[in-house]
Amino acid sequence: MGVVNVTPDSFSDGGHYLDPKAAIDRAKALIEEGADILDIGAESSRPGARGVSFEEELSRLMPVLEGLRDCAVPISVDTAKPEVMRAAIAAGASMINDIGALRASGALETVAPSDVAVCLMHMQGEPRTMQHEPRYGEVVAEVGAFLAERVAAAEAAGIARERIVVDPGFGFGKTVAHNFELLRNLDRIAALGLPVLAGWSRKSTLGAITGRGADDRLAASLAAALLAVERGARIVRVHDVAATRDALQVLAALEGRT
Ligand code: HH2
Numbered sequence: 475m476g477v478v479n480v481t482p483d484s485f486s487d488g489g490h491y492l493d494p495k496a497a498i499d500r501a502k503a504l505i506e507e508g509a510d511i512l513d514i515g516a517e518s519s520r521p522g523a524r525g526v527s528f529e530e531e532l533s534r535l536m537p538v539l540e541g542l543r544d545c546a547v548p549i550s551v552d553t554a555k556p557e558v559m560r561a562a563i564a565a566g567a568s569m570i571n572d573i574g575a576l577r578a579s580g581a582l583e584t585v586a587p588s589d590v591a592v593c594l595m596h597m598q599g600e601p602r603t604m605q606h607e608p609r610y611g612e613v614v615a616e617v618g619a620f621l622a623e624r625v626a627a628a629e630a631a632g633i634a635r636e637r638i639v640v641d642p643g644f645g646f647g648k649t650v651a652h653n654f655e656l657l658r659n660l661d662r663i664a665a666l667g668l669p670v671l672a673g674w675s676r677k678s679t680l681g682a683i684t685g686r687g688a689d690d691r692l693a694a695s696l697a698a699a700l701l702a703v704e705r706g707a708r709i710v711r712v713h714d715v716a717a718t719r720d721a722l723q724v725l726a727a728l729e730g731r732t
Contacts, residue, residue: 475550476501476509476715477675480534485520486676486688486713494537501538505547507715511569512545514538515552519573519646521605521678528557539565550593556580563588569639571671573597573646575624582631593639593671594624598647608647614659617642622666639709641671645679653679657701664706673711674698675718696721 480497482489491497501512516534517526531553539562542549548568553559556578559570568590575594576582585592596617598608610616621640628638642656642663656663657674664670674680680694681687692714699710700721712718726732 475511475513475671475709475711476504476507477711477713478504478512478514478538479518480514480516480538481518483520483523484515484518485678488518492534494541497538498541501542501545504715505545508719509547509715511548511550511709512542513550513552513569513571513711514542515571516558517553517555519552519601521601521645523601525601528555531555531558532561536561536565539567548591550591554578554581556584559584563590569593571595573601573643575621576628576631577624582628582633586628586632589637591637591639592628592633593641594621594628595641595671596620596643596646601646604647608649608652610652613648613652613655614662617656618663618666621663625666625668635668639669639671640666641673644672644674645677648679650679650682653677657698657705660702660705660707669708670706671709671711672699672702672707674702675710675712675714692717700725 478491478497478501479487480491482492491500516531543566550569550571551562551567552571554572554574570585570590571593573595598604625638644653675695676688676691680691684694696717699718702710703722703725
């Protein structure tokens with residue numbers, strides 16, 4: 475899954491693709507690099523980010539979705555707002571990727587009658603404050619229980635299991651230790667029986683262990699993507715598609731999947 479952030483303030487590519495043409499060109503370049511899915515986001519969820527109105531989010535997003543209407547891969551839209559979900563689905567999106575796991579009022583009802591896929595992600599708190607002392611008793615069990623509850627809520631609202639992907643939400647209200655505990659035990663999240671999405675690309679946990687800035691975390695991101703797939707992730711959400719594909723091809727060869 476290749477990431478395009480149509481935002482001024484995303485932590486690693488903020489401001490690069492705010493112009494619709496730049497975002498569309500970036501999306502097409504990621505398809506050329508071999509992305510199987512594109513994830514388009516128009517609101518940053520980096521730690522400390524303040525939310526934007528749905529009108530602002532839509533004004534960034536819609537020209538990009540229009541420009542990608544006939545593109546070769548499914549488009550996921552990264553949003554937590556039902557108004558944005560509704561417009562994205564009408565504009566042909568194939569997936570709603572919600573860091574809020576469809577908890578916003580009206581989100582389940584908005585997505586259920588469509589046939590789009592959904593990614594339900596775990597987050598402790600909200601982006602503005604989530605990195606202020608995140609706490610868990612047992613992080614893997616708590617994240618797993620949360621995701622199981624959200625899957626049940628989605629199914630009860632009429633979203634078939636076949637449409638659902640789960641994500642432990644690396645970096646969303648988690649310390650470095652929490653992120654690695656989750657990665658080490660990703661098989662327990664996969665045991666929910668649904669495809670797991672993992673998003674480690676360029677994240678600050680990788681900066682914490684390598685001492686490198688967001689622009690210089692490619693090697694660490696590739697290692698994390700590989701380790702996540704080895705532990706059961708089916709989708710990796712990345713900014714660097716070509717390099718990630720190469721890394722994953724080595725794993726595929728090792729496992730006899732080429
Ligand atoms: N991470 C980010 C945003 N959306 N969605 C899922 N499902 N999983 C993730 O790990 C995830 C996500 C944060 O990364 P990015 O989009 O690059 O930054 P920003 O939120 O600053 O736009």
